[in-house]
Amino acid sequence: MGVPTTAELENNSNQKKYTVNRTSKGDLVISKIVCGLLVLLAMILIALAALLTYFLLPYCPNEATPEALRKAVVKDGPARLPRSIQPLHYRLQIIPFLEEGNFTTNGAVQINVNVTESTNKIELNINDIEINQHSVAVKRVSDDKSVKVSDQKYDNESQKYIISLAESLKEGDQYQIAITYNGKLNDYMQGFYRSSYIDSNTKDVRWIASTQFSPTDARRAFPCFDEPSFKAKYTVSIARPSNMTSLSNMPKRESVVVVDRKDWIWDHFKETPQMSSYLVAFVVSDLQPFRFNSSEKLFTIWSRRDALEQTRLAMDIGPRILSYFERYFGIDYPLPKIDMVAVPDFGFNAMENWGLITFREAVLLFDEKISTVEDKRAVATVLAHELAHQWFGNLVTPKWWDDLWLKEGFASYLLYYGVNFVFPDWNILTEFIMTEVHKAFAIDSLKSTHPLTFTVHSTDEIRQMFDPISYSKGASIIRMINNFLGERTFKAGLIKYLHTFTYSNARRDDLWDVLTQQAHEDGNLHDDLSIKEIMDSWTVQSGFPVVTAVRNGKRVDVSQKRFTFDKSFAEDTLWWVPLSYTTDLRTNFDDTSPKQWLKKETGKNFEIEANRWWLVNPHQTGYYIVNYDEQNWRALTENIMSFPTTIKAQLISDSMDLARAGLLDYDIPLKLIKKHSLEDKDITFLPMHVAFTKFEYLYNVLYSTPAFGDFDIFLSTIFSFAFDNVDFEDSPTHPYLVQRIRRTVIKWACKRPETRCVATARHRFRNLMSGQGSQEITANTQETIFCTAIREGSEPEWNFAYEQYLTTTSISEKETILNALGCASKPWLLSRYLDYMIKNESGIRKQDGPRVFRAVASNYIGQSIAFNFLLTNWKQINEYYGSAFNTISKMVEDLTIFMNTESQLEELLKFRKENWDSLGASAQAFDNAVEIVKNNINWMKINYRSVEKWLQDHNDHYVI
Template identity: 45%
Template sequence: MTQSREVLAMMDTHTTTFGRKRGCTVSPCGTFLFGAAFLVSLVVTGLLVYHLAPCLEDKLVKPCNDFGNSVFEGRGLFNKDAYGKKKLDVRLPKCIVPDSYELSLIPFIQVGNFTFNGEVKILVNVTWNTWNVTLHAADMTIDAHFTNIREYSNAKAGKIIKIRGQSNDTERQFYTISTSEKLKSGKQYVVHLKFTGFLNDNLQGFYRSSYTVGGETRWIAASQFQPTDARRAFPCFDEPALKATFKISIARPKNMTSISNMPRTGEPMPVAGLSTYVWDHYERSVPMSTYLVAFIVSDFEMLKSEVGNFRVWARSDAIEQARYALNIGPRILQYYENYFKIKFPLPKIDTVALPDFSAGAMENWGLITCREVAMLYQEGVSTSSNQQRVATVISHELAHQWFGNLVTPSWWSELWLNEGFASYMEYIGVNAVEPTWKVLEQFVVHDLHNVFGLDALESSHQISIEVEHPDEISELFDRISYEKAASIIRMMDHFLTNEVFKQGLTNYLNAKAYKSAEQNDLWDALTKQAHNDKVLDPKITVKEIMDTWTLQTGFPVITVIRDYDTGSVTLTQERFMLRNSTTVTTSSDEPLWWVPITYTTESQLDFNTTQPSQWMKAEKSITLSNLNWDPSEWVIFNVQETGYYRVNYDRKNWQLIIKQLNKESFRNISTINRAQLINDALNLARAGRLDYAIALDVTSYLAHETEYLPWRAAFTIMHYLNTMLIKMPSYDRFRVYVLKLLDNVYKQVGFKDNPRDPQLTVFTRIDVLTWGCKFGHEDCVQNAVRQFYNWRNTPSPDVNNPISPNLKAVVYCTAIRFGGQIEWDFAWQRYLKTNVGSEKDLLLHALGCTRETWLLSRYLDWLITENSGIRKQDVGRVLNSIASNPVGQPLAFNFLRNKWDHLRKYFGTSLLIMNNIVKSATKGVNTKYDLKDLLEFTKEHLGEFGSATRSMQQSIEQAEANIRWVEANHATIQDWLKRNTA
């Protein structure tokens, strides 16, 4: 039957329901007893004791409560934060926990009504006496007339438990079944439900996706449940710690296939009443969390590895693009088995490229799902960076099979135990199969430097932070949980030594296998191994060190002040924030960290030792004496930038470093530390902690630099300078200065791709050409425009593209920027016709480079137009490209303001899309008038931002910091540029 989403979101209203009772209460007695006050008081007291006893006796941290935990920190059902967002306590009562599921689903994807029918039997364990079964359900209709509960013993269902009523709490997405008799502690029961749902197009829960073949639309059904969307596919106990086994059955059209977490068992079976459908039954899974359950119904094709049971799936005309993933996947999986000393516990693993997917990829146990661009690689069409992205995504999701799947965080507050480890291990896994790429070095400029910018905001958050509401949970899927967590894990790897780190992880995974864990479990395992191997003082624990990094917001800057007469040095730490220049905090409010101290000097030149020679033990300052440093030598702290902190120096030491950088022997300083010096110096100046003249002096040596990491570090921070200065009178001199720095490296890399070049040389060329063409480098622009013109005039341009894959990004964007509608429309047609996901991604970005306002406005309008050709998953990519364009930035912001209601309706509550829209549309605000508009927009839509609330808060803080920066630094920078661009 065809129903609207709104109808499907409503629960059955024909049953008796209870109001939102709080705690364990009883109904008031009838008024006819008023005269017998004493008798009534006895009765009421007895009833209260009877009903409250199960709740009062529960010893769990989160109290067992028959109607759920209806109060949030003792302040009523909900309160609101500064942005008007309700803060609900949505944790399930723990009177009942799941043991196993039997789930059957029939998705109707060919009929055209996009619904699904479902049935689930949940075997539950009663941990404390209760009269209610409360679980999660959202956006579905439960057949309340069918619902039943039975006792379960001796492996069979027994007595039926009578049901008093069923109720739906839409605020907390609870479905509660109230029974007429007590469900007894220590016993098992089977909860049996039937339901119908909607295959939505919001890329969450059980959703629909499509692609075209020869003009024909092909539909598929796929799942995406992390973090809280399994409840949109079937009623369940949708919390990560509530692990259970799953026996899944999927009905599918006979001409399609289905896959799930486990292998199929037996042959397909007929579906009663549906002659065109058959059942696929799957083996019972290992214990796992609901967010890891997965299933897909499609007409995809499959390739299987020769060794092991590793399979890849994609559209039939794209399946050959999955061969690279098939090549590296089994090798990375085997490497992780050896690294962790734990075998992958499932009998198979599938990796699927989906046409529509909100995130980059998802680690479902045994069934990894990805965007096409994150999994498919076409040699001769895709770029080297596309290939590295595929390897990184596969490595990341395979790491999750241990971190997240085998051992799962007890609650989303510990999300970093999933994402931080996967984000760090992805580099180790890729390095194992592609060692020439030097990805372990790339970590510093791609992850560490990237997250520093976000973590320097006051509106950043702790790595481990209390969350309750699904919106708050969704907010955690940001760079703090991924990149900062990965950075502090890398720091641990270095200060513990790799041997201790690896063995500690193995012990942790073995101890908590198939269970849930908290960060203290990890700290304990690492501490024991560190003490056994004597790399930590027996009086020091990993918890003592690492709690300062996970339970505090931000990171420190270590200020190094040398006494050039005595040779001693004083180190002082304080939190690094972009607003430091205008805010003074009291010492009692300042966080302090355990900081591993490493350093080297001009004569030592030891850039390999990363074990700390000293610790700052959460103390404000320390003094190092008897160092015997030559006062004419530079010293550099944070070797290989393994510590998660910035370093500032006294003026003389900065001058000694700048002097070294401008010598022919500047390579005596390691590549990573050259990148560190650039990133630290310019960000310290941005925060008002270092004279901008000194910071810019550090960059002057780049005129001789040819390595990728220092240039990447420079481009990252120069992007900020470019954004701030582009509307200022000093911009031309900034452009001239950057082009002067680029002159030598441009000649080195040239405008020609060489397939024999190392990966880092390729990446350097791409960055240098991108910036050269952006700033109007004559040779760069001419090459780009000519190559694009030749492509336009090539017979069959959809098949014959003469542009080298690694040069496509700069050629496409530059030609469209300097061209007009002809170039734009040509690229749009190539986007519509290409079959390669990475090519689509490049073209989508390049289309945002045009200077034609009306083209950008039309492009924005197509973002929210059905069947325009732009998929919902790509909206953030497009908006980011337009907002990065000086012409497009105000258009993007106005689009957000004017189309807000439409955007919310079009994208629903999708986890990542709305976050990306807010971040992209609001970046680059650096005037008081734009900030005023941003604040008014925020106030007007208070309470509507959902999972994008923190992003909006960070955008406002960033805009305020930008305005202060312009006021404080523009004159200084202008004067420096005049002196250095004569």
């Protein structure tokens, strides 16, 4: 049946309209005295209203600020730029001063623009830039006639520079705007910023200047029209010391000596294609190249000299993934080269700048002897994500940040295709529901979540869009579209979309139109139906549905409602839900095309051929979870071992989430997981990993309760086969899934003190401390061994590990040790560790601050220490880390791991209230955190006693 054949949409025609009519008796005349009295009366009433609002508005200490009030306040605005001027071409010259130590820049920019509507003002974006006002000049291109500048001013709140003109620029004419300016090489990893590393041979500090312009920081490097729809061409020139190199989006055209500076070179780069300002990039450094010439396109990776060998993995798979995407899209990569740079300090994992992709070192460098299997996976997935962006994001760019998912969702989805091509033995496509769907569910199950598409105005709101909703939910609904349209139609539609909007911008409706046209051509969609009708319910509405399926004889009744962990929350949101299913009588797990649809309706019923069990939404291709009647849940549990691994993982995840939300008795998921774990003699990675992930919530919420002892026994018993049969004997030659299983199992096996796992970990760590046995600690076991030894030990173990962190040259090992250092059981060690986060001399880079904070906050002993640290140092932390990359947001979200009491909620609400004016980009994180703690409190009230009793009733023998 495929896609539905009719649209049943809510009628929105009943909209009231109001008119104001002029009286026929002429104008109303008011005397000056009466007018003055009216003004005075109005001012008195306004003041009185303000006082009444202040004193009478209720303050509820246990409730978040009402959303309507919170959303009404827009801070840090930059208002959108006018559309009267369109940039055509930038001629940018910039000199970064690194070796002088003052970390500034001198720049000059000439912007050729087209005037689409007459105006006497030019508005540009700038931030933390000082304009040389005497240099500002405007002239008409056709005759070089100057236009007099009458006024210039900064608007810091909206991050604009406004140039007023003595005469209007004429519609249809082209003009040139010339500006010289001074900027800063900041250490916030935003704009044009500075980074550094220590030369391993000379021990000298080596400085680097690099860029991170996404989403709104090109304006920190040069005055520009810093919105994605203002595409233009760029010709860039960079001055550099002769002992360094420079890179930009395009290859160099020529290099010449700087006339007035000894030993300096100007590098002039070729003109770029049409592109958005956030994709412009340049790097000045002494990093070294590793080159590969593929299909006449130069593919180069740049890194520190002593890390060049660690670029081999990326160099091996990068050109292959690029070629795969060229074939998949049927569109050649349009630039003549790709440079990929491992930057020592980097806020995101990577940035897809066209032709010059920048990376955090940890996701580009890989050492077979020191890096883990997770590190290898990260290199492959991040690389594939950024290369997918060369089409989705760079070639075709969203018009505005409200459609961020149009690039991030596609890159997050398509990366699985690229990685599967180079590593087919990983079977990574089966991991999608674990790493994307379930990740999105975790945020989207909150009332405080946001839609995929919603209006954003301020830089803070734009930065908050870079979250699992845009990335993982975006990828999940794209996968859903692919599933109900079919791969052939979906792929053909994407290619048509890319061709239609090449070098331009698009909105989601543009994608819907192209996919609808393709689906109509292929006969996969009824002529009266559009993709927009279906998909707007998924993109402009928050959350996702739980579909309840209850069998009555030969018929199944299905209904939908929004899923949240707050049982009391009621909302009448409805979606177009594709319903695929399979049964024990007609078993076909691979047929996931929709057989029925819920067309924005609360429910329906249909016949089904089943004897014992039936399964809705196999492989979770639809972005929703499913609840069944108890009889079917019992039958699914009984047959769990006969299902594919993705469906096992789906049932484990759905049942645990339903129980957490109070929609299912915990007896169902606990028995389902028990049966699978006790009978899974192959130790299957995906369902086991999902089970541990879901158990982590119970582990944390029960940790300080009397029930935890029974829960701990329950875990150790049902996973006893895995704990007994997975050892520390790890090798990089072992298959991918074997390595991932080992990392997961020993991490959980060593959580319990006085076990064989703990004894082995401590023994191997002591041997390392004594100068022997380093070969006993492999990459995949190092974090668990270090964490266990530090947890069970004291200051000597912690100091030894910290010294290892400072001395190792492996970025992968540094991250592993940073995670382990937070395992300490001594509060003062954890306090010292957090203090190191805000001290440059500690050796901990700013990019790793969130990792340090999470390591402490996820330690039960460290949770309150982390909260107090954030509370006490809020202002300093914000100044130290800046507003980008959701750094502070990540810390706020990590606070909630063990919070489940009213007093903890009150402290969190008080913290938010006292820092309301400085929340910035962390406002959404606070909303999420407050809701999570409330849900935890409700869980304790509703579920704790029943879970405790269940564990007590089953603690003698864990069998079904």
